[in-house]
Amino acid sequence: xxxxxxxxxxxxxxxxxxxxxxxxxxxxxxxxxxxxxxxxxxxxxxxxxxxxxxxxxxxxxxxxxxxxxxxxxxxxxxxxxxxxxxxxxxxxxxxxxxxxxxxxxxxxxxxxxxxxxxxxxxxxxxx
Amino acid sequence: xxxxxxxxxxxxxxxxxxxxxxxxxxxxxxxxxxxxxxxxxxxxxxxxxxxxxxxxxxxxxxxxxxxxxxxxxxxxxxxxxxxxxxxxxxxxxxxxxxxxxxxxxxxxxxxxxxxxxxxxxxxxxxxxxxxxxxxxxxxxxxxxxxxxxxxxxxxxxxxxxxxxxxxxxxxxxxxxxxxxxxxxxxxxxxxxxxxxxxxxxxxxxxxxxxxxxxxxxxxxxxxxxxxxxxxxxxxxxx
Numbered sequence: 001x002x003x004x005x006x007x008x009x010x011x012x013x014x015x016x017x018x019x020x021x022x023x024x025x026x027x028x029x030x031x032x033x034x035x036x037x038x039x040x041x042x043x044x045x046x047x048x049x050x051x052x053x054x055x056x057x058x059x060x061x062x063x064x065x066x067x068x069x070x071x072x073x074x075x076x077x078x079x080x081x082x083x084x085x086x087x088x089x090x091x092x093x094x095x096x097x098x099x100x101x102x103x104x105x106x107x108x109x110x111x112x113x114x115x116x117x118x119x120x121x122x123x124x125x126x127x
Numbered sequence: 128x129x130x131x132x133x134x135x136x137x138x139x140x141x142x143x144x145x146x147x148x149x150x151x152x153x154x155x156x157x158x159x160x161x162x163x164x165x166x167x168x169x170x171x172x173x174x175x176x177x178x179x180x181x182x183x184x185x186x187x188x189x190x191x192x193x194x195x196x197x198x199x200x201x202x203x204x205x206x207x208x209x210x211x212x213x214x215x216x217x218x219x220x221x222x223x224x225x226x227x228x229x230x231x232x233x234x235x236x237x238x239x240x241x242x243x244x245x246x247x248x249x250x251x252x253x254x255x256x257x258x259x260x261x262x263x264x265x266x267x268x269x270x271x272x273x274x275x276x277x278x279x280x281x282x283x284x285x286x287x288x289x290x291x292x293x294x295x296x297x298x299x300x301x302x303x304x305x306x307x308x309x310x311x312x313x314x315x316x317x318x319x320x321x322x323x324x325x326x327x328x329x330x331x332x333x334x335x336x337x338x339x340x341x342x343x344x345x346x347x348x349x350x351x352x353x354x355x356x357x358x359x360x361x362x363x364x365x
Contacts (some may be wrong), residue, residue, distance in 0.1 A: 074178035
């Protein structure tokens, strides 16, 4: 009985630790990506497309760096959608189509927000 | 494809460790909560096993959660009769003193056919010979003959019988079972010497076991059977 209780406690502690680390990693990663997306949008809305494109490039580098970790924690399809919207935004910005760029960025940020929301420890997610 | 292969391998290991950790109950007769657990584990494992885009942790963490809940329920059931009755149900006596309890059968939604089938499984061919039958919490039916229909026991006949314990296997397919030798308080040298009287070595013995009356039964690799007295009854220590 004692060994069973010890085993249960160890598994529970390990599982909770993994959950908390995963939560922290997702929050941290998404936070970094959201910040870079916001920087890009701010620069483009100020008319500085080059700085906006630079921020998007940094977003891409950051995304590629974080992707292996995020892939172990979130469904790959949703991460793939982030990359699709990033590629679209880069294309629209280089083509000078600001309206489409902002739409793609809005969808990109919505995807990032969704990734964070689904990891949130909240009643709405639990129920 | 290699990824799916490795993921299946990992998830199988996780499932094996989980089921092993849940104890022997899980491998034999299911209690209701164990049955639910077995179904859920199979389902949880199947999605990340087949779908590479689902993180492995999405399969492993729910299994860990189920393992913990299952363990807590098992511990609570072992400690509290009330909770065990609530979670697993209680055994129900469906035949008492040879009489079928109709009301209890109705309550359990069991038909007479189910009862007769259960009695046959329990070795009772004739229901009239059944003294007591119990539907256990796991749904099995245990049945016992009435006093008039069971053989008289040795104690009822005032017969003294020798200790009848578990025979120990000493050699399997030419390999000495050192654990069992240790349990019996014997050594491989003792066994070697015993076999040498019959011009046999370990490798020439297919199967050998010693019972609690001290008799060694063995079969050689070429199929010959031998029975010999290996120990005095007073030397039997297990």
